[in-house]
Amino acid sequence: MRFIILNSIILLVLDIYIYKALRATNIKWAKSRVFSILWWTYSVLLFIGIIATVYLDLRLTVRSIVLVAFFITFVTKVVFALFFLIDDVRRGALWVTRRLFNKNRDAGEPLPAEVSDKLPEEGALLNEKKKGISRSDFLAKTGIVLAAVPFTTLSWGIVSGAYDYRVRRQKLYLPKLPKAFHGMKLVQLSDIHSGSFYNQKAVLGGIEKVLGEKPDVIFFTGDLVNNLASELKDYKDIFAKLKAPLGIYSVLGNHDYGEYHFGHAPSPEKARNLELIKKAQREMGWDLLLDENRKLKVDNEEIGIIGVENWGAGTRFPKYGDLKEALVGTEDMPVKLLLSHDPSHWRAQILDHPDVDATFSGHTHGMQFGVRTKSFQWSPVQYIYKEWAGLYQEGRQQLYVNTGFGFLGYPGRVGILPEITVFELQRGENPA
Known part of the structure; x- marks a missing residue:
């Protein structure tokens, strides 16, 4: 303010x-x-x-x-x-x-x-x-x-851009993926920012587009609100419509902690607001992962789903996440999929854990301005974040940065449109 x-x-x-x-x-x-x-x-x-x-x-x-x-x-x-x-x-x-x-x-x-x-x-x-x-x-x-x-x-x-939801399809190759998960459809959403919306019908259209993909599992990678749990009042029922047979898994983003409204110091109001945001996700049927993990099981085969609280490499964003704590108990998992809101976490810490196969992030919004085609992308945000949109790979580890479902500040998008990412999990090496 x-x-x-x-x-x-x-x-x-x-x-x-x-x-x-x-x-x-x-x-x-x-x-x-x-x-x-x-x-x-x-x-x-x-x-x-x-x-x-x-x-x-x-x-x-x-x-x-x-x-x-x-x-x-x-x-x-x-x-x-x-x-x-x-x-x-x-x-x-x-x-x-x-x-x-x-x-x-x-x-x-x-x-x-x-x-x-x-x-x-x-x-x-x-x-x-x-x-x-x-x-x-x-x-x-x-x-x-x-x-x-x-x-x-x-x-x-x-x-034209604020609610022009675009489905981006991405094959995700994982050499150790169990056969039962080959071909599984995974949808990622990120950065909803409920407090910025002003068109319920348009938001519902975006959620219906997700449901039309018939995902097996859904990931949400943080920033459900701008600051306050009350922002969900008109949109909670819409997001509760999201369904997937293998579950919806979510993490918190930097805005979900309310620090841009209540400040960095602890306070009862700030703690109460955060608890209401967590409660809302549970009531919507989302499994909020707070430095913890789940085992996803299909036909007696398993992969690990891991979620950390927000952790950003910069000094401006909160560092609540504990990656080591989140990984406890996943040692025997053949594939580990990690949800972490801020993509700077990948280079700062996650690459030091080679057993994390793929990380799913958001946060950048692609600055809601730029150019993005199948073969080229540019945005001013690339001068701040090395990994800011799309798929990145280093060694056998991969990172996907979703440019967001909602918007913040500027109530629109130019060139970098709101994104619904649909992954198809593939067993094997990336042919590219």
Whole structure:
């Protein structure tokens, strides 16, 4: 919440800066009274809306509309302000040049040739508008055009991308997989973030798409909520519809602990909230694994399902997971499948346990922005996480990073769409 308030203050500063800059141009509509009224009415209403989302218990739909408006407005105005900043820097350079030029001229000192040759005539310094559009007006209008790009793109990502669930199919080759599990269908979901949703019908459509795959087993790899157990109120019954004959196994993600709402210090409210999230998963029929494991049995053959609490390699995320504790009792399992929310855990600890065959993670969301095709993928998040989307392999160990079912912050997706991963377990070596 402090993050939202801080950015609201930054947005208010941008409002003042852009407004004054527009009024200083020769753009006619920017000087009109109607423009002033519309500009400040929208800005004030948005600021009031943001404060209300922080301190009042608004309906989820209203809160979502306010946050959507805030996010798009913030990004658009940052882009727009950059163009005015460029013009102000240019103006400042001209002002400094003029002062130096006049100072040297008054002192009767000749300017160096390399300087005097580059100085504009005095008339041009006093009035840079000669014929046609001035540089300031040109930059302002260019800024408006280019600021429309993120506005249009992000708006389209909300309208078309937020609930555009895509099924990604992946064969998972495991050399020691028991024959009874060959061909088994496993579905992974991750990063639901219930508190961000504003369309129950669309979410139900995503869950029905999962059920249409008829999975044998389902994995959920963390972040069921943004912060609070109460976010599940309108969606718990929808997620309870998930069924699989061999069970639904889940773990906690960094957001499930409530630390972004209650802080890092222990408190009764924080502990109670976490217990409600755990209870909700049990009531939905999910088997929540808290540094523990289960044996999955088919036709007298078994594999191990292991789940750890959140553990991230960075300093920003909680380290609750105990991998060694979770592995206790799995020594005789021919194949071990591990659920761990944060993919940075794989390189930091899991690769030191070569008996863990495959790890299933989420967390990155693919930053909800980028490009993803069958043969190419890119997102800014790859500069933060080495493993951020899809299948990775090192030696005989594999990691799959799901880019998430829901969204957080920006209420949409551009290029990196919400994911339902369908694995087909295969006995043998990867032919690739």
